[in-house]
Amino acid sequence: MSTLTTFLVFTAAAIGTYLIRISGIVIFGRERYIPPRVEKALHLVGPAAMAAIVANSLLLDEGAWRGFGAWHLAALVAVGVALWRRSSGVTMAAGAVAFAALLLSGL
């Protein structure tokens, strides 16, 4: 792909992504009343989307099952620490240290 084509591909993706990002804000922005059911569903967007990303990047690798190892164990450490301390920073640090230790130990 030429530099110009690559530039145009990124530009098209950027415009499309911006339209996606603004879509809900524009469509639902004027409604004063949001039905409780819809509001409840909107509250679940964050957890559901993040769980999907975690599952896709942790349990799968390019669409196939990821072999059990350091990824899973370090993620378990991170989840445990997250439930215990309820802090993003501590979770990141604990998961990174656990992952490094597991890699160094040859897993």
Add this chain to the structure above:
Amino acid sequence: MTPPSPARRTVLGIAPQQRSDAWAGLKAIAPLMPGSVLFGMAFGALIRVAGIDPWVGSYASVSVVAGASQIAIVEAVRSNAPAVIAVLTALVINARFALYSAALAPVFASFPRRWKLGLAHLMTDQAAVISLEHADRYPDPVRRRWFIVGGALPFVIVWVMGSVAGIVLGPVIPDAWQIGFIVPLMFLAVLVPGLHDAPGVVAVAVSTLVVVLAKDLPWGLNVLAGALAGIAVGSFVPSRSRDDASGTAASDGRVPDDGLAHDAGAGE
């Protein structure tokens, strides 16, 4: 936090209250910033490996602002896929932002139009989730939008800086480090600390299950399918009162007087 005083100075037209709210936003998202930098560096290194023009690579991080889709485009470019397929794949990966956008609509509803249009571009996964989690603490729309921009803008800036560093330095991070682990780790760090109620737990479980069961869907559609299934099933689960775990101040509409201290832990 003291109430705003008109006697205090403004800097660049930004009053002390706004600065302090923006700072609270920055502190809420700060734990995730190292992940953003490393992910940016991984993207930048890939730009170098794929032989894509450095300026085009940097432009991608500023204009698209969505790492996973940018990596998908680079992979498509490397494999000589048609341009249309490259763009469509990226947009499918980014379809989840429509969900965030709908969820953010009530949060942004009282903002001026230019703020809505500007903030929308900055809504990464992390910024969207931090905004949704903290919005109730900022019923005042002015304070709320400064809190959001204070987290979202610096997060995008470090993402771009990481990308440029990766493009300049190339693949300096050894493959053996398996830097890709930063992606699930970063999202676990946002997701798990904020998970309190039954509908949320069910949404996470269903989403996870559907993603792995639908792993053979093309173009990474399993991620979108998982998210939608999690939202749908979770919304049928009855929730108890929401104000048990995170304190009552957040839910009865008052801004807590120690907002900065609250946000320091982040992710709650």
